[in-house]
Amino acid sequence: MKVIVTGAAGFIGSHTAERLHELGHEVIGIDNFSSYYDVSLKKLNAKTLSEKNIPVLKVDIRTGHLEDFIPSDIDFIFHFSAQPGISSDSTFEDYFSNNVLGTQRLLDLIEKRTKKPFFVNIATSSIYGLVATLNEDDAPLPASWYGVTKLAAEQLVLAYSRRNLLQSTSLRLYSVYGPRERPDKLYTRLIDCGLNGKDFPLYEGSGKHLRSFTYVQDIVDGVVSIIGNEEVANGEIFNLGTEIESTTAEGIATVESILGVKIEMEIKPSRAGDQSRTQANIDKARKLLNYNPKTSLKEGLEAQVAWFIESFT
Structure with a gap:
């Protein structure tokens, strides 16, 4: 399959791009190389991917000409691009433009195309709020700009599924750590x-x-498990993390x-x-995706x- 990974020069995106490549998929990464943290670290990740024949194209999904970078025959989009975390240096506009408007531009592009890739939205446990112990059917109570805008992005994606404009799923990740973790984490x-x-x-x-500290490769296991499970995943939300x-x-x-x-x-x-x-x-992910973090x-x-x-x- 041909796959796009947005935010491919970042922490989890780069690991996911590698895994997809190892599974035999053709992977194209895109990233805006934001200065949120040291750009040289993102360039190092991109270099690692390039050495494995995974290109990482510099494009900002908020402003770039996406049709020039995302081929019309893409089968999957794994959408990691976001303004991450909780930072006093980030404004609400930063979170909104990256997390909501950027996602909407991707969705607009897909809607206009005849072949519509399966859209895997990468969300966060911050959607649940200050105490994130809930299941996917419980009402979210985000308490940060990050959580609020990631919830809005998730609902944008799922709204397209509800209207049968594309197929999608959203994955809420829990406290991910491991090699390439951001320097602010x-x-x-x-x-x-x-x-x-x-x-x-x-x-x-x-x-x-208290945290569900989850090793990055255990998270990637869950992310890539969507391939082959499109029918059960479409329109659904899944928690991914250790219990x-x-x-x-x-x-x-x-x-x-x-x-x-x-x-x-x-x-x-x-x-x-x-x-x-x-x-x-992770009861739902374990049952439907056979998800089982072990590290x-x-x-x-x-x-x-x-x-x-x-x-x-």
């Missing part, structure tokens, strides 16, 4: 601090937060144990909209530490 920052003797900025109270909860403090201790160091903490004021608990309810937190963090050392030391 928990474990990459922790590893950096531990190896380089820096204080780690810990948001007040977050040490007690095992760990506190942030436990995650910190695991990194310290792997590195053999004690990381000093710099306590910062708590962040508005930060989730206090996420636990993935332990320690195993995943050992792989992430090895990647960081190889890449940055």
Whole structure:
């Protein structure tokens, strides 16, 4: 099959593009190489993909001429492009334009075409709100601009399915970590601090937060499982993540144990909209997609530490 991966130079998008290629699909990546974090890291991911014959084209889905980059015979679109996370440096306009308007432009392009690819929307547990322990049928209660705009994007995609304009599904991902994790995220920052003797900025109270920390390859397992399951997935939402909860403090201790160091903490004021608990309810994905994440937190963090050392030391 011929597949487009948006946000292919990013963390999870790059891993997904690789897996799809390994499964024998023709993969084209697109990315706008946003300066949200160090562009050189995205270029490094794109170089890794290019060396495996996976092109990553520079295009902004909000403003670019998408018809010039997305062939008319595409079978699947895996849509990772987004303004991610919770950041005081990102405005509401940043979240809205990237997460909602960008998604709408992709949908507009597909609607005009005779052959309509299956659209896999990548969503987030932040849609559920401050306590993300719900199943896919429960009412979402997003508490951040990120969660609100990702919910809006998800509903845009599913609205097209409801109107029989295309086939689609939306995947709500839980606390993903692993090699290539963004530098602003928990474990990459922790590893950096531990190896380089820096204080780690810990948001007040977050040490007690519970998370379904899910290794990136376990997430990719769920993402690619949509291929071959289009009929059962069309119009549906699926949670993807581990059911095992760990506190942030436990995650910190695991990194310290792997590195053999004690990381000093710099306590910062708590962040508005930060989730206090996420636990993935994956009954639906297990039943319909045969989804079964297996990687332990320690195993995943050992792989992430090895990647960081190889890449940055």
